Each structure stands twice: as C-alpha cells, then as structure tokens.
Amino acid sequence: MRQQLSYTYLIFLVFLSFFGSSNSIIVPLTGHGWTINNNESYFVQGQIPGTIHTILLAANQITEPYWGYNDVNLRYLIYTSWTFRKNFSLTDDFLTLTQFTFHFDQIDTVTNIKLNECFIGQTNSMFIDYTFNVIRTCLQFNNELRIDFDSPVMYALNQSRTYNDSVPPDCPPDMQYGECHASAFASIGITDNLYLQAMNNATISIKLESVNVASYQTSINRWQKILHLYFNLISHLSHNISISLLIPNEYVQLWWPNRYGDQSLYTLSVYNQGELVGSRLIGFRTVELAQHSYGSTINGTSFYFIINGHPIYIKGSNWVPPDSFQERVTDEKLERLLRSTQLANMNMLRVWGGGLYERDSFYEIADRLGIMLWHDFMFACSLYPIDELFLINIHKEVIYQVKRLQSHPSIVLW
Template structure:
C-alpha cells in the first residue's frame, strides 16, 4: 500500500483472529518492504494436528485498516520438527521422522503427482475427492513430487482441513540446472510460491529438488571426470547458496525444515 505518488505513508492496522478473544492494533509506515511479526499465545488457539492425531482447527486472520477490511487468511497453529540424529558408532546415516506439536508422528502417505495432464480438467471437487480418499485410507502425508506442478490454492486449503501434511518439493527434477545469472534470477519463482502458500499448516517440509543430488553424487549423466567438480559446485551454488537462503528469508518464523534433495 503506497500513496498515489508512491511515497510511504503511516496508517493504523488492526489484526483480528475470528472466533477468539485475540486482537492487536499497531501503527505502521507502509513502504515496498513491510514485515509485521505477531505473537499469539496458546491460550487463544487450539493446535492443528495431522489426520489420525486429533482435529484441524483453523482460524480466519483478518486485517483492518481504519476499520476497513483489507485482507484475510485461514491459518492454523502447530509446531514441526524434522528429527535427524546420529545413531552412533557403526551405523551409517541418521534418523528421519517428524514431531508435530512435540509429538512423534508415524507417517503414512504417498506421492502426489498432477491429477490430470491437462489442468483445465481438474476441478476443486476432484481435488477434494482425491485428498479425502487419502484421508479415509488413513494417510496423513502426501509428497508433492517436483516432476509435477505447484498446486492451486484450493489444494492446500483442502489439505489443511483434512489434516494431510505436505512434503513439498520445489520444481527442479532429474536434471542439471544452469547457474548463470538469468537462471538464478528466475529462481525467484521459489520466493513467489513460498509467499503464496506459506500460511498453510499442512506444509511441514520444503525439499529443494528431486534426485538431483543423487544424480550428481552417483554420476548418472556420464559426465567426464574433469567436469565433476564444476557440476558439484554448480549444484551447491543453486540449491545451497541460492534456494535455501531464499526460502529461509521468505519463510522465516515458520521454522519449517528444508532438505536440499528428495531423496
């Protein structure tokens, strides 16, 4: 929100969490980059839980400017941790399990690929039917496979309601991506997508790509030996130096774990 001549201006905002007693008022200066952090104590809300572990309460968060409603989002409250601890001497690898609201969760799920090659044929009703089928099958997680697409808004809303956690890949699959400046600039698609869906409690994990790390580590593409170091350096530049940093800066405060490659 800027004035007609694009100059910053000061205004009063009020935040309301409908069907609770919580609200907050503040005066802010609007400019091109405005971030407001709010703290809501547990006494005002119930925790969102995965399918099979409890209910999925959602709250409508409303923003008022001079008593005029300027925006709202349906949100949920939960914690998420990805537990990866060493097993000890003689055992290679780490644990890999989720704790939601400080409770370990037994994951039951599947991959989610686009439900139709022609997205115009996909309705919200079809998404609802497929996700409800997963819920009724006692699943509690779907992995959004990054050989597919970033799903429509209603998909995430349905997952929120049904308690389906989402392991969310970014759309970089089975390929050696370039790391020149034009491509790295276009990685801002990641920032756009995170901003679009980050308020959904169903999303519990970000993954940078699909199998690209395994491809580099195990020489899937038959690259000559002299190109391997540059290939590994390029991988780190894209996923570790660029994408991880972009996601952490955009999604800070949500504490979602980020893993560079899936698997």
C-alpha cells in the same frame, strides 16, 4: 473448528502504515472472447483460463487428447508458436485514471505481450506471477491485447544449444513419450487470472500477498505467534510488517495430522480503514525432522517427523498433477482426491517436483483434512542451468511460492 483472531493493536498498525485512497478499477480479461491461432492453420475462439489442447478440443478441432494415440498424434501442436488475442473496451472513468498495470497470475510459459502497438513485456516462467506497467498513450477506448507464445519445446532446444556440453542420451528411444504416470503434453496458454487495473498516482492499492506464520512455544503455558505480513503496493512502494502476538495456551487448539487429533484452524484478517485487505487460515503446530545419530558403530541417522512434540508414523503417497491440463481440474476434484487420501488413513503426500505448485484451494483442503505435505520445488527429472539469468528467475520463483504458501500448517517440509 475455525475461530476468529481479532487483535486491536494489529489492525491499528496496519491502519497507520497503509493510510490512503483505494480508488481503482479492475477490468477482468478471463472468460470468453479470445481468438487463438497457429500460423493460420488454426483460427478458433476460446476462453481463458485455457491451453491449446483444451481450447481446440472445445472448438471441435481435435478429439480428446487422452484417447488412443492422440498424445502422439497431437504432438505437432507443441512444436509451433501460438497467438492469443483479446479485444476489449475501456470506459471514460477508467481512462481518466493515471496508473495502469496488467496482472498475470499464471501464464504458461514463454511469451511476448503487446497491447495495441505497444510492447508490454515478456514472460518465461509458469511459476511466478507477472505485473507490467502500461503507459496511458498505449490505451484506447477499443484495445487489442496480443500474447505470442513460443513453442516450449523449440525454446528449450534453442536454450540447450547455447551450451557446448551435451547430456546423454543424445538419441532417446522412440518409445519414450512421457512420464511413467502420464503422457507428455507441453501445455501452452493462460492458466489463471488475468486483469488490467487502473488507479490514480495518489492511490495505494493494497494486496495482502502472504502471511508468514511462525509458531513456537515460549513456555509451558504460552505460545508466541510471529506474523510477517507481505503487502504488494501498486504505488511501487514495498512494505513488510512484523508483529508478535503472545497467545495463552487456553486460547490455542493445535493443528494435528490426520488420525492424530483435530485440525484446528483460525482466520486471521487484516483491515485497512475498515476495509478487508485480506485474510488467511492459519494453524498452530510445531514441526521437527528428527535426524539423530545412532552412535559411532552404526552408520546413518534416524529420519522421522515430530509434530507438536509427538513422533508421527508417516503413511502416505506421491502427488502428481491430477490432469495434464490444469484448467480441467476443479476444486471438487481436489476435494475428492484429498478426501480419499484421508479416508485411506494416510497423513502425508509428497508434492512431486516434476509437476507444479498447486492452486490455493489444494493447500486449504490439505489443511482442513490433516494431510501433511512434503513439498518439492519444481526441479525434478532434469539438469538445470546455473547461469545468472536462470538463477535470478529461480530466486523469484522460490520467494514468490514460499510467501504464497507459507501460512499453511499442512506444509511440513520444503
């Protein structure tokens, strides 16, 4: 059951904080019209979102990567660099505006980006989004966006050579070609939305990035809901708003894991001057990981979850990416897999740290079906550097992903 939370003073505060024009134009750059080449040995047309394997498969340049020994036979694709190009036109209305930004929701992974003859920026993480400013002189009526992808394997090899230490085994066995559950495909490409946005300097473009929903029961008959709203303002201002809402118990239905009760969700909407800025589905629930000592004579502690004051018997499994190529995963497939989890009477999935942070719809489905998520950060299966540049990148990743996902009641542990 979904119910609308509507509080006048919440909307009024947002009005005061973000009064401004919303004049902007967005040019989507996903879809068809991309040219992909690899040192002239491949030169194909493709669409975005897409990675080299699925693009070449759609162009009939390779056969299905999962067939036979193709995971080995196609390995040469990931050892070279690739270039993605997109030609697009801009209107007079677009070019008369004054501020321009490229937005990459997800790009995989190591790139140099150029627009016409202008260098735009670099990327080196699949797990954060990127926004790049573009000066007006770089833009024309007819434009070429060029993205040069480094081989992720060669990039990792070159990075490892900057360290004097080696990590055994230096000679891995030839039969090791992937994980226990999948073959090794090092994906290269653009795996989410990409667009160019224009606005005036006086424009404040508001994007509701995330809602941090902290729930706790202040008394037997009252809940307190603390909302931290994170806004991305393209005017380069940064604003966070914290608002506390006290909600009587009679207006709240709790979110429960599968087979323990209903999965009650509420829609929280934020408006600016009557225009919807963003909305989130939220739920009310408490989580405690009980780790109690058994006493001085017994080693170890208890380890179980308490949801809404009730101990939960965990029945679950491990979640790995359902396809090596994320652009082939549909929301319908996610629904089917998570529905199967629910019908099997499971109530928890551990999101494996060797995969990826899933798309929003995965968490929305888990919320709706009562599937709790034990969520790893993406640090499995390897040793990781601790140099300053790497740690800065990790800091960005953790902040971005936690802000993006923290409103989901299904996530019970990071």
